[in-house]
Amino acid sequence: MRIVCPFCGERELGEFTYLGDAKPARPAAGASEDDVFDYVYLRDNIAGAMSEHWYHAGGCRAWLKVTRNTLTHEISSVEPAAGVGAAKVGA
Amino acid sequence: MVSHAQSHRLESGGLIDRSAPLNFRFDGKTFAGFQGDTLASALIANGVKLVGRSFKYHRPRGILTSGSEEPNALVELRTGARREPNTKATTTELYDGLEAASQNRWPSLRHDLMAVNQLFSPIFVAGFYYKTFMWPAKFWEAIYEPAIRRAAGLGRAAGVADPDHYDKAWAYCDVLIAGSGPAGLGAALAAGRSGARVILCEEDFALGGRLLADGGTIDGMPAAEWISGTLAELATLPDVGIMSRTTLFGVYDGGTYGAIERVNDHLPSPPEHQVRQRLWRIVAKRCVVAAGAIERPIVFAGNDTPGVMMASAVRTYVARYAATPTRRIALFTNNEDGWRTVETALGAGLQIAAVVDARPDVSAAHRALAGKTGFPVLNGSVSGVDGGKDGVRKILVALAGGARAEVEADGLAVSGGWNPAVGLTSYHRGRPKWQDDISAFVPDGAPPGMVAAGAANGAFGLGACLRQGFAAGAAAAQSAGHNGNTGTPPVADDEAFLLTPLWHVAGKGKAFVDYQHDVTASDIELAQREGFESVEHLKRYTTLGMATDQGKTSNVAGLAIMAAVSGKSIPETGTTIYRPPYLPVAIGAFAGHHRDENFHATRLTPSHHWAAEQGAVFVDTGLWKRAQWYPRAGEKDWLESVTREVKAVRSGVGFCDVSTLGKIDVHGPDAGAFLDRVYINTFSNLAVGKARYGLMLREDGMVYDDGTTSRLAEDHYFLTTTTAKAGPVMQHLEFCRQVLFPELDVQLTSVSDQWAQFSVAGPSARALLKQLVEESEDLSNEGFPFMGARQVALRGGIRARLFRISFSGEMAFEISVPARFGNALVRNLMLAGKQFGATPYGTEALGVMRIEKGHVAGPELNGTTTAADLGLAKMMSTKKDFIGRVMAGREALAAADRQVVVGIKPTDKTRRLRSGAHVIPKGEIPGSANDQGYVTSVCFSPTLDQWIGLALVERGRERIGEIVHAHDPLRGESYDVELCNPVFYDPDGGRQRG
Numbered sequence A: 001m002r003i004v005c006p007f008c009g010e011r012e013l014g015e016f017t018y019l020g021d022a023k024p025a026r027p028a029a030g031a032s033e034d035d036v037f038d039y040v041y042l043r044d045n046i047a048g049a050m051s052e053h054w055y056h057a058g059g060c061r062a063w064l065k066v067t068r069n070t071l072t073h074e075i076s077s078v079e080p081a082a083g084v085g086a087a088k089v090g091a
Numbered sequence B: 001m002v003s004h005a006q007s008h009r010l011e012s013g014g015l016i017d018r019s020a021p022l023n024f025r026f027d028g029k030t031f032a033g034f035q036g037d038t039l040a041s042a043l044i045a046n047g048v049k050l051v052g053r054s055f056k057y058h059r060p061r062g063i064l065t066s067g068s069e070e071p072n073a074l075v076e077l078r079t080g081a082r083r084e085p086n087t088k089a090t091t092t093e094l095y096d097g098l099e100a101a102s103q104n105r106w107p108s109l110r111h112d113l114m115a116v117n118q119l120f121s122p123i124f125v126a127g128f129y130y131k132t133f134m135w136p137a138k139f140w141e142a143i144y145e146p147a148i149r150r151a152a153g154l155g156r157a158a159g160v161a162d163p164d165h166y167d168k169a170w171a172y173c174d175v176l177i178a179g180s181g182p183a184g185l186g187a188a189l190a191a192g193r194s195g196a197r198v199i200l201c202e203e204d205f206a207l208g209g210r211l212l213a214d215g216g217t218i219d220g221m222p223a224a225e226w227i228s229g230t231l232a233e234l235a236t237l238p239d240v241g242i243m244s245r246t247t248l249f250g251v252y253d254g255g256t257y258g259a260i261e262r263v264n265d266h267l268p269s270p271p272e273h274q275v276r277q278r279l280w281r282i283v284a285k286r287c288v289v290a291a292g293a294i295e296r297p298i299v300f301a302g303n304d305t306p307g308v309m310m311a312s313a314v315r316t317y318v319a320r321y322a323a324t325p326t327r328r329i330a331l332f333t334n335n336e337d338g339w340r341t342v343e344t345a346l347g348a349g350l351q352i353a354a355v356v357d358a359r360p361d362v363s364a365a366h367r368a369l370a371g372k373t374g375f376p377v378l379n380g381s382v383s384g385v386d387g388g389k390d391g392v393r394k395i396l397v398a399l400a401g402g403a404r405a406e407v408e409a410d411g412l413a414v415s416g417g418w419n420p421a422v423g424l425t426s427y428h429r430g431r432p433k434w435q436d437d438i439s440a441f442v443p444d445g446a447p448p449g450m451v452a453a454g455a456a457n458g459a460f461g462l463g464a465c466l467r468q469g470f471a472a473g474a475a476a477a478q479s480a481g482h483n484g485n486t487g488t489p490p491v492a493d494d495e496a497f498l499l500t501p502l503w504h505v506a507g508k509g510k511a512f513v514d515y516q517h518d519v520t521a522s523d524i525e526l527a528q529r530e531g532f533e534s535v536e537h538l539k540r541y542t543t544l545g546m547a548t549d550q551g552k553t554s555n556v557a558g559l560a561i562m563a564a565v566s567g568k569s570i571p572e573t574g575t576t577i578y579r580p581p582y583l584p585v586a587i588g589a590f591a592g593h594h595r596d597e598n599f600h601a602t603r604l605t606p607s608h609h610w611a612a613e614q615g616a617v618f619v620d621t622g623l624w625k626r627a628q629w630y631p632r633a634g635e636k637d638w639l640e641s642v643t644r645e646v647k648a649v650r651s652g653v654g655f656c657d658v659s660t661l662g663k664i665d666v667h668g669p670d671a672g673a674f675l676d677r678v679y680i681n682t683f684s685n686l687a688v689g690k691a692r693y694g695l696m697l698r699e700d701g702m703v704y705d706d707g708t709t710s711r712l713a714e715d716h717y718f719l720t721t722t723t724a725k726a727g728p729v730m731q732h733l734e735f736c737r738q739v740l741f742p743e744l745d746v747q748l749t750s751v752s753d754q755w756a757q758f759s760v761a762g763p764s765a766r767a768l769l770k771q772l773v774e775e776s777e778d779l780s781n782e783g784f785p786f787m788g789a790r791q792v793a794l795r796g797g798i799r800a801r802l803f804r805i806s807f808s809g810e811m812a813f814e815i816s817v818p819a820r821f822g823n824a825l826v827r828n829l830m831l832a833g834k835q836f837g838a839t840p841y842g843t844e845a846l847g848v849m850r851i852e853k854g855h856v857a858g859p860e861l862n863g864t865t866t867a868a869d870l871g872l873a874k875m876m877s878t879k880k881d882f883i884g885r886v887m888a889g890r891e892a893l894a895a896a897d898r899q900v901v902v903g904i905k906p907t908d909k910t911r912r913l914r915s916g917a918h919v920i921p922k923g924e925i926p927g928s929a930n931d932q933g934y935v936t937s938v939c940f941s942p943t944l945d946q947w948i949g950l951a952l953v954e955r956g957r958e959r960i961g962e963i964v965h966a967h968d969p970l971r972g973e974s975y976d977v978e979l980c981n982p983v984f985y986d987p988d989g990g991r992q993r994g
């Protein structure tokens, strides 16, 4: 498999580390235990296009949001995480 | 050296170099061949028919094919450490001095006593593993399996390390082509002319595919002339690379292909500094599979007799190698292509004994040739072979009308049609589809970017191969963005194929489907009767297609027979799943240079070479080599050295390289806020110039990592991690920064490799460091108190970071200098420390002192412990959100009966402790019901003069003083220990603050 890193270009799988589903969002401070439990443990088992977190460990150390078809391994989009680079979000 | 005459070599012709004679040995006998021969062609040229014994029944076997699909002619190639079992004689290039031996026979190939297995053949039928040796169970391991393994088998591995090197490499292209036959060369021409970057892989050492044996006319010239013209043109194209001796064996996601290049397999041993094989990963935008087709046998009794050979292989040996497998040959065919063998044989002056054609309507031209030459054409099937280890004597023919005939011949060429090589196109779970006119499976789609052309796509005519290959090459180049002029395509006529399917001829005797695994037609019939009708069941039950050749000559025939006996069509019966690799690939090639000391990268600490000079014993810690202890002359074991090192620290001063800790610079106005979210305790209120111990949780509430983090400036923290988690913590913090908290203005820089860091510990640590820092630096307890952290100037002008932190429990510092000065620093510590008796200490002494102090480390931070389990609950801030906070509050994680860290001491002071022992209440019988925890870390404490340890014990902190039982079934030990305060040494911490 090959992933097109927005910073480094097309690179092979071995440079990347997989984390998992990128859909769950970390609940804000003060969230209930149930909400945090869902965030930590509950995942959809998707057959098809799935948004995933990948880390370009062997490259620029960017966290990427990769849309990958779990049936075909086809990658339809790669976006950098919101906080990649020097600028802070909302600054 | 006198070698046997090449009795079966033609006077002239062939693609061999008669000016380059080569000697070789097979089973100890010396023979001669020529450059350009394979081992198989050279054996044939010397009249050798018997080359091996079969897997189960030890039947005599000869050479069946001339390619990589060969099931029979497997040999042990080379000797000693380079001995390679199961090497195909048909693809082994001959070299001078080649040594090969036949396999699976004892004592010799001609007199194989194991052939008695044939008499017991009723017990070796399909599924015999499952049926025959069921009872008693223990007999299987002790008697049956070893006996079967001795009697049934292939070659022997060398049994010693491979002395050769293997390489791994990447390549990139627009169009990758598998195969150099007419379709492959046609594709290369079109793609190359259009300007695409082309790589063509050919597993043979010669280019041309079937053209090398079958010839033909292309663009009005003989095939050989066309090949050389084409290769000359390809050589002029700037971006066309041709890799011979290279098999494309697999296709992976994203247009990545695996290929194995046999760089130096054709030499006795690789030249100096060269590799034997190279594993290629080729990234290609498009791929044209022009891998050809494999001729398939017809299953009849005695079809494994030496001298029975595929018709195309006969043509290859005669035309390409000028070697005649037979002098008087019969042909058994069900298609027109088989008849080409007659032309080739006659051209070489061989006698045709008869042609047995299963089709009733043999053409007038063939009949005229037969009449003119004087051989009979029999309409019918070969039903048996009279022969043995010396070859074929007679062919038994069942004539179409029901009569029987016999034909005297010393060889039989068989053509049951051709199966396109559908492997590559089917490796992503593709299922090939049935094509009626050729009675064969052809690709039905392919992985993205791949297309089949020519015979691999079911197009068997020469003209069709050229057309399809050229068109596929042009299309592939175009879709990869290359639109140059492709010029005129090569042109040739198409031959007729006209096949009438025939898979199996009934008859008396064993009729083999899978030669390599000795699977017969009756095995398949038996499997069907016993309910193993699905092809995947058939495969496992009979082992059909599971040998090293993966059923290249047998799979389709096997499922055709299954279809016939189960009353289904062949497409209904279907194929098994195709999986890479196409050919066996040596594990050594996958390993490449990553073996022995290069299995993984090695990281050396800045003081490594100095430590080696001191005679340090090193231990592998992840990728690092760390000094474990520094033995001195006269010390009898590691314990004595470690004990000395600990005592030296506690009474004077010692130093230890701790550069392996992960180090991260955290910069930015929000650095403090960021650390507050990743640590359970607060860092935003840490004063500049101070250090603090921090603990991180995972989001599920379990402890992740710990370390000391210092504030060097308002917007600059220096964070350390454990050695083991240096990489993972960096990745985790980047996730927090980039994904979870993008609104924070903070940057992370990994500086683990940039700083050499040493712990300098002991009552004389300050005095020692004073020798190294500028006089103006105040290291006094007031000027540099416990948990202080700041930059200092070293004598000589180097800036260092100094931290007053202590893992040992002594008055201690950690000093960091840029990594390039690490070696100088350790030598200066040694020099300046001489007057204080400064002693280098290793990871063992470090571990002893941390256990004496009750500090937790890897064995306690094991992914199942909470902050409270470690006795660090008070560090958890209640005033802020942080990673893991909510989940750490779950009922079970806060339960009172959790196993928590506690100290242990044996009641018998002389006893040694062992980690891993289970903790059981005293007086109870050990068992899972009353297992209350386990011992995590132990050491001999020189300070207390006895073994001590840390353990995770249920309600441990409430049970200080209780005597419990340590139960160690692994080592067969049982003894009493006392639960105690985990801080064995200086519990109020006066020494580290002093």
Ligand SMILES: [Zn+2]
Residues within 6 Å of the ligand: A005, A006, A007, A008, A009, A056, A059, A060, A061, A062
């Ligand atoms: Zn990148």
